[in-house]
Amino acid sequence: MIAGILDYSIYVPKYRVKVEDIRKAWGEFLGTGVSEKAVCYPDEDVITMAAEACMGIVKRGIVNLEDVKAVFLATTTSHYVEKELASTLTTFLGISKAYTLNLGYSIRSGTSALIAASTYVKSTSEKALVIAADTPRSSLFESIEHEAGCGAAVFVVQGKTDDVVAVIEEFAAESYEVLGDRYRVDGEERPRSMEVRAYNTKMFREITSKCIKNLLNKLNRNINAYNHIIVSPPIDGGRISMDIVRSIGGSPEKVCMPMISNIIGDCGCATPLISLAYVLDSSKPGEKILLASYGYGGGCDALSISVTERASDLQNRKLKVKDYVDSKEYIDFKTYLRYRNLAK
Helix, strand or coil, X not given: CCEEEEEEEXXXXXXXXXXXXXXXXXXXXXXXXXXXXXXXXXXXXXXXHHHHHHHHHHHXXXXXXXXXXXXXXXXXCCCXXXXXCHHHHHHHHCCCCCEEEEECCCCCHHXXXXXXXXXXXXXXXXXXXXXXXXXXXXXXXXXXXXXXXXXEEEEEEECCCCCCCEEEEEEEEXXXXXXCCCEXXXXXXXXXXCCCHHHHHHHHHHHHHHHHHHHHHHHCCCXXXXXXXXXXXXXXXXXXXXXXXXXXXXXXXXXXXXXXXXXXXXXXXXXXXXXXXXXXXXXXXXXXEEEEEEECCCEEEEEEEEECCHHHHHCCCCCCHHHHHHCCEECCHHHHXXXXXXXX
């Protein structure tokens, strides 16, 4: 065991735009696997979303934030090129003495934050917050923008198994330079891609497959031991995820279809953790979850997670993932352009 998950929460802005409205107004929709997506209000950003996700932890009262000694914050869409973001959050939460670590550069950084925090609490026996918040954006001429949503997730981890919802058993990683994959250079606000799709898809498959195999070898375990498999991002509506699992000898039926991404969009580094929270909300004690998170450019994290008896006690709680996902208000295409600052 590396660490235990004590509690978790998410936040998704209530405003949504339907794909059919984008297609009707723009003439086409360039994304895949999305039917509608979440849109930040103009005064929302990664910090406000992270704070809202943390308030879900506060409202349930399972964890006292005064006991949290570290905060690991991941985002790829900070307003600042150089400025501490986690300190803003610790000030808001009233835990300014906590150790902070800021991660970014890749949509893999959400799971990287979870791994870093888990390693930290294992060695210190303390509690830590893991937060991933993102609002990816691009040009309306790019598929990245058509698929982009926004949201945040927070997990509380500790270095022991007392009262935990799930246990992070092990992790593995794999990395290899992938040219032309999704990227954003210094001075630019929006990511882009050279659109070498066949090559990029090939590398996504190879790196993710190797990473999952590394994890299975560490545990001396077969992929069919897992009840739920999450592969993020769910490229091509999740079909590639199923192909990866099938190539390793697993059952594609165990792949958690990207329901979350389908109705809130691509939330960048928050997507894998929001997906994990969603799966934990309905998992049964004793079930195992495999989470693989690919970062464009490219690298992958894979984590093995085991659900405990405590999970059943929390599944009747308030503020479940579905509550945030179902709380929504639709906006039209013009409002979407204004909220996303795309009308210029």
